[in-house]
Amino acid sequence: MNTRDQALSQRKKWYRTVPDPMVLIFLILLATYALTFLIPAGEYERVMMDGRTRVVPDSFHYLTDVAALSPFDIFVAIPRGLNEASLYLFIVFIAGGLFHILQKTGALENAIGVAVHRAGVERRNVIITVGTFIYGFFGVAVGFENNIALVPIAVLIASAVGCSSLVGTTMAVGGIGVGFALSPINPYTVGVAQGIAELPTFSGAWLRTLLVLASLGLLSFYICRFVTRMDFEEPGDAKAMSKSLAEYSMSKRDKWTLVVFVGGLVAMLVGVFTQGWYINEIAGMFLLIAIVIGIVNGLSANEIVKQMMEGASGVTAGALVIGLAASIQVILNEAQIIDTIVHGLSSLIQGIPASLSAIMASVVQGIINLFVPSGSGQALVTMPILIPVADLVGMSRQLMITAFQVGDGLTNLIVPTSGGTLAMLALGRVSYEKWLKAILPFMVLVYVLCWVGLVVGHLVGY
Known part of the structure; x- marks a missing residue:
């Protein structure tokens, strides 16, 4: 065996030693349980303001009457986590069924095949870049979890230009995640945080706009330059193009199928923006779209159910990972150590140069996001504490909010407690590891x- 073969063999051997996602997250769960014996229980006082529960600054106190968790509580937390994450589980199952029906009809594959053939597969990098920015726009304007069902489309686009499911998933999940994280008009993070900081809603958008555009450009370059070259073994049920691009064409039935699909997505967006729809309503719309598409393609009721069940079974492993990850939050809540962690981390920002305090704030928020994965929830917990800290260290409130966005939003792409991210990975057929x-x-x-960007923002008086 020559040197190159030995290197390849060693690389493959190392790759096989990476734990299964279930094992990896269970190890994190065990580590979280261990933390409950090292971190004392504590809490902040909370009050109702403007219909929201907010933390009272300087009200933190330790608790002495919290019983220690038993080892058995680790295993009880898993079914409780599945229950807590049921919203994400069900939307993954239903979206998996919807795209399985779309895959069987061939309409979506035909549309992508025709579009890529006309654009030219030799323009692969341009297609990936445009796709990344489109998904980034959805993240900016629509939200994070609301875009779960769009991931398989990116996987098919990647397949059409000769790339792996990993490329398509990175394009979709990365684009949506970056767009949502740095959105200048994010109502869940910016809107809530600016309300607490007593700033005009969505003010200071110019820095966040520059950051999101630069970050999406960086992501596009990273995908084209590095992700396209990564070794990735496609799962057996991966969604891929089934023939050469020149063979694709659109039938009348394909066009009607896409009209139903796109119309359903538009109706979903209208519901999100005007009726306050969230996961349950979105999942219901996906189910309705799947049924109507089945009828348009002449499927019987039994055939629609069969296709939905097959699609749901294909994403079961990914859905269960979401539930297992949610058990981490269960342990943290039971031990009542989340507020203690927030209190300890927020103190790190004080006593450092103002020019670096924004960077430290983003790091702190990123760590807190592991324990409080909700963006609006994290804003409600941390902003009443960190806004006064910003005033003390000479950092503008606007910059503190942007630092919060950077720390909270970007870590959604990697923390195992982000149910939306795990749901998208399940639909993209890419494991967590x-x-x-x-x-x-x-x-x-x-x-x-x-x-x-944060340092420059501080220097220019943002």
């Missing part, structure tokens, strides 16, 4: 980019 291998180098790059 393979996702980490692909996205972690980009996380380093995008954080450096955003930290430079």
Whole structure:
């Protein structure tokens, strides 16, 4: 065996030692349980303001009457986590069924095949870049979890240009995640945080706009330059193009199928923006779209059910990972150590130069996001504490909110407690451990980019 073969063999051997996603998250669960014996229980006082529960600054106190968790509580937390994450589980199952029906009809594949053939597969990098920015726009304007069902489309686009499911998933999940994280008009993070900081809603948008555009450009370059070259073993049920691009054409039935699909997505967006729809309503719309598409393609009721069940079974493993990850939050809540962690981390920002305090704030928020994965929930917990800290260290409130966005939003792409991210990975047929291998180098790059932006923002008086 020559040197090159030995290197390949060693690389393959190392790759096989990476734990299964279930094992990896269970190990994190065990580590979280261990933390409950090292971190004392504590809490902040909370009050109702404007219909929201907010933390009272300087009200933290330790609790002495919280019983220690038993080892058995680890295993009880898993079914409780499945229950807590049921919203995400069901939308993954239903979206899996919807796209399985679309896959069987061939309408979506035919549309992508025709579009890529006309654009030219030799323009692969342009297609990936445009796709990344489109998904980024959806993240900016629509939200995070609301875009779960769009991931398989990116996988098919990637297949059409000769790339792996990993490329398509990175394009979709990365684009949506970056767009949502740095959105200048994010109502869940910016809107809530600026309300607490007593700033005009969506003010200071110019810095966040520059950051999101620069970060999406960086992501596009990273995908084209690095992710397309990564070794990735396609799962057996991966959605891929079934013939050469020149063979694709659109029938009348295909066009009607796409009209139903796109019309359903538009109706979903209208519901999100005007009726306050969230996961349950979106999942219901996906189910309705699947049924109507089945009828348009002449499927009987039994055939529609069969296709939905086959699609749901294909994403079962990914859905169960979501439930297992949610058990981490169960343990943290039971031990009542989340507020203690927030209190300890927020103290790190004080006593450092103002020019670096924004960077430290983003790091703190990123760590807190592991324990409080909801963006609006994290804003309600941390902003009443960190806004006064910003005033003390000479950092503007606007910059503190942007630092919060960077820390909270970007870490959604890697923390195992982000149900939306795990749901998207399940639909893209990319495991959590393979996702980490692909996205972690980009996380380093995008954080450096955003930290430079935060320092510049401080220097120009943002």
